Amino acid sequence: MAGDGHVNHKVLAQHAEDKVNVPQGEAQERRRQVNHLRERLESYIQVHPDYDLVKLRASGSTAKHTAIKRRRGEGSDADMAAYVRSSDPNVPEADLLEWLRDRCVEVYGKTKVADDFVISKHAVGITLRGSGLKIDVAPVLYLGGPDDQGWLITRQGERVLTSVTQHLEFIRERRRKAGPGYLELIRLLKAWIRECKRLDSHLRCKSFLLELIVAHLWASGWNGEPLQVNDYPRAIEQVLAYIVRTGLKSPIVFDDFYRPTEVGSSLDAIQVWDPVNPDNNVASSYMEHDRRRLVDRAAAALDEVSWAATAPTKGAANDAWRTLFGPSFEGA
Template sequence: MAGERYVHHKVLKAFAQSKVNVPAEEAKERRRQVNHLRERLEDYIAAHPDFDLVKLRASGSTAKRTAIRRRSGTGSDADVAAYLRTTDTDIDVSTMLTWLRDRCIEVYGATKDADDFKPSDHAVGITMRSSGLKIDVVPVLYTGEPDDRGCLVTADGTKVLTSVTLHLQFIQRRKDKAGDGYREVIRLLKAWIRESKEVDAELRCKSFLIELLVAHLCDVGWNGKPLQVDDYSAAIEQVLSYIVRTGLRTPIVFTDYYKAETVNATADPIHVWDPVNPENNVARGYTEQDRQRLVHHAKTTLDTISMAAHAATKGEAVDAWRELFGPAFPGD
């Protein structure tokens, strides 16, 4: 088809490398800052045996290498999971975050301003003024379980089992199976969702949900074909087609770390289960309206890609793809 000559895999790959992916030097600086923070806190722990901060692990999209470029100075550049040991069975998350912020301030001492440490509803954000990087330190309650298992505490006090190590192994296993394009497909879909939310602020689709939809298609394929990670346009269409044709009504369960029968049904319209925690529906709290809005948007996007594929000119094809990724999508 004409549009496929204009916007094909190489075009999408070049776009991802120039506009979506975190630049290599910035990624290196993120890792350096995260490692620096970890080392300083871990040194402090070693010097204070009674300290309740047990260990730290790099986590989130940066650790999984699925992060995309930040826009407008918002959001964080990297996440660190801070494993805390406590005997308090009734944790107040705001108190815990204040305590963690104070510990971070102690570690850095006079080298940073107090305003550089800001608790949010789930983390302590640290701004590195010299580089502008932002790191979220996320508290995890630690009870000595293996594989870095512990409990996140949400703003309403709910404890959610997680494991940084197992999540990293989960995505690495699928990347090893599918190839280098696996993470790139995730990043492109994250960029699509981010651009979509600029147009429709009510659209809900968290990054972790995107990662798990791609992981599911990596496991089972779609329409009799494996996930097409060597053809980004085809892979994006597969994920969108899955969303549209299933309506996100089909439960997704991963059995890497638990058996499928351990999952219990909930009243949520969408069921995509955390691969580490059979009690955590990643789409918990999404409403039926949220489901319909996301499915409708995926259908609209599929129609746009089809229009691009049938475009008579390069300009028409590029304009169509700009509806997915915004004006930064290249025209040359």
């Protein structure tokens, strides 16, 4: 239904191109900065014996091609996983982030200040003041396998099994079968949730959660209909309807890299399982009030999308979609 109104697939595709997608020049600058950091890190880590650098892998939204234009203060522009192997068993894993931060500081020497290097839960964030770019580098203890599995180490020294290679394979396989609309749909949904967070600073919804909801609907469809990745208004309506009608109370599990039976029971408010780690619910930190808040936002957006599909004028339809994407949405 949503694809039949004034704001159709072509209109949303144009909005994505103009307002959501990362421009080619900016994408090239991101890659240049990441490659610079990669080359310098490789050189510096070689002469520090605490950890041996095994490999560096691009990760996150930039590597998946689901990144959107970033506003100041919003997350990172690019992500990198630094696969390392401990050469000294006496070095505490909890110190790994501090060790990696010190190596990053050495890469840039005196060209940056201490505040440009910030340790988060599991990564070192590097802010490049000249370009405004931000790169997150996450240390991963390499397990030695060909699938790049390793332990992501948090600041508290906790271990979380991950694999950059398998995460990229997971989304690339779906994009290969679904076509380019699959990734564009994810970017549009990320733009929607960004606008929601602008209006409600307490709203929680990480982009990885959206990616996995889309992956689930691509495999299962909604209400007997495949996910319409080539009709963005309809696909967005399907995603919103799924969130609202299930209340995000139905567990989402994938079988690409493990058997679904390996996932244990959970009482978490939202249960969406990491496709490469059956022990990792990516929404484990979301509380019941977080679930309700997200469902309420989706319900409000669904009302607007449904109204836009039957709106009598272009202006009315545009106004409805503007509630999802903000004042930058120009519409039909």
